[in-house]
Amino acid sequence: MEAGSQLERDLFEELLTIPTVDAHEHLPPEAERLKAPADCLDLFSCYCRGDLVSAGASGEDFNCWQDKSQPLAGRWQRFAPFLSAIRTGGYAQAALLVVRDLLELPDLNGDTYQEASERLQGLHKPGYYDWVLREKCNIVSCIQCWQYGNGPFPDYFCHLAPAKEVVDVFSPADLARLKAGSLTDLVACVEEAVSRWRADPAVVGIKSTHAYARPIDFRRTSPEDAAAVLRRILAGETLSLAEGQPLQDYLIYELVDRAAACGLPIVIHTGLQAGNRNRIRNADPLLLQELLENFPSCQFDLFHAGMPWVREIGVLGKYFPNVYLNLAWSHIINPAQARSALSEWLDMMPNTKIFGFGGDYSVVEKVYGHLTIARQNIAAVLADKVTRGAFSRSDASMVARRLLLENPDSFYRLGLA
Incomplete structure (x- = not known):
């Protein structure tokens, strides 16, 4: 946590140490999740879809982004303008924190999307x-x-x-x-x-x-x-x-x-x-x-x-x-x-x-x-x-x-x- 007062930073660090009850999830079984290949666009499924629709994304756009038989480069090019539109909202911010902290990349952009996809796929193994x-x-x-x-x-x-x-x-x-x-x-x-x-x-x-x-x-x-x-x-x-x-x-x-x-x-x-x-x-x-x-x-x-x-x-x-x-x-x-x-x-x-x-x-x-x-x-x-x-x-x-x-x-x- 970079912003805020020293007290706020101290409290954030304290919160990290508190065993946490996650009081609501919809997670599928791990084995089901690991069956599908992963890339960086998967981070913008779920709730981000609503913001993407609000930003003007069409059914054809979603079909393109989800079609993993097609090269990632073309799908990324079509996705990037929409990411720019939604990246400041809470839904996308949660995804970008994954990129920063779990994938250990500074941001998701034209220079990092391939590496982000490879790192995400690399995490997909039993025990995830x-x-x-x-x-x-x-x-x-x-x-x-x-x-x-x-x-x-x-x-x-x-x-x-x-x-x-x-x-x-x-x-x-x-x-x-x-x-x-x-x-x-x-x-x-x-x-x-x-x-x-x-x-x-x-x-x-x-x-x-x-x-x-x-x-x-x-x-x-x-x-x-x-x-x-x-x-x-x-x-x-x-x-x-x-x-x-x-x-x-x-x-x-x-x-x-x-x-x-x-x-x-x-x-x-x-x-x-x-x-x-x-x-x-x-x-x-x-x-x-x-x-x-x-x-x-x-x-x-x-x-x-x-x-x-x-x-x-x-x-x-x-x-x-x-x-x-x-x-x-x-x-x-x-x-x-x-x-x-x-x-x-x-x-x-x-x-x-x-x-x-x-x-x-x-x-x-x-x-x-x-x-x-x-x-x-x-x-x-x-x-x-x-x-x-x-x-x-x-x-x-x-x-x-x-x-x-x-x-x-x-x-x-x-x-x-």
Whole structure:
């Protein structure tokens, strides 16, 4: 870390020594990752794709960049102008930190792209995940999403079970998958799934990503209204999301009720959705208030700082004892807004209810870049608090350890600290 005060630099160095819980990832099994040849353009997959689209990249551009049967030189020439457009954003900055620190090159440009590709390919060998996550990142636990049942994974990986498995019922095929023919059967499916997940020590929570498809204003629905929707499906109809929503809401409430009873947290995507052109309003965290009010005994982890509603989600964290806030993904969506959010949250809610980092990546080396930005952000916020006299230096150390280790460890019962 080159910029900032000496205090900020000292805090950054201290953050490097804190064993870190990565509170959200989408990493495929290592063997799957190592099967494909690698080059420097792979560093700009995942979230960078959204910025590239925003910068004007076309489907033909992406086809060119991803076609590894073609020479890298031509693909780089087509990519370079777009890199210039996005390189100042958080997504690209995470990739460029990989180039600097893991590939040990000063930058990615016309002079270094070939060497960067060769060095990246050279790292692709068994043990790659441990080298990046354990050795370079000091990550001691990694909480995965949408990889439950895949593998193998290292023993420090754990999983969020997919809520959609038992609450997304819109067609006869969904009923056949669940082997259900009545509302009672569907509730039994929910009960069985939650019991199965609770019995698996690798499962630490249940995740909803419904904000990608609908507003997250989950409503308590009567059994009669849910059954009316189900009758249409039993009659052979395939329903739209809107038509099926009363049944989905009913099952979500059944799911949360059973998760609360057995101590499994509920994790909910809030704020910006990945990609481009989604309905951002669907993910406003304030839409969750009715659900949160109905389940005071359920622990909720609200993801992604609710961006852009960082103040609104902060109020939920302040208001509800059972609501915790997760900065996963946020440090690269908008580093400045993540700093602002963290600073305000520390002023308005208990510091024990904030999770400082989740990479939210399917590309393991970019976890390093994201975590570096997160540590820079946390160091900057804590240094400012100390400089202004709001925190003592020992307060800053205490909060740093809570953000990266103790808070997610306690919430997810990881048994680390």
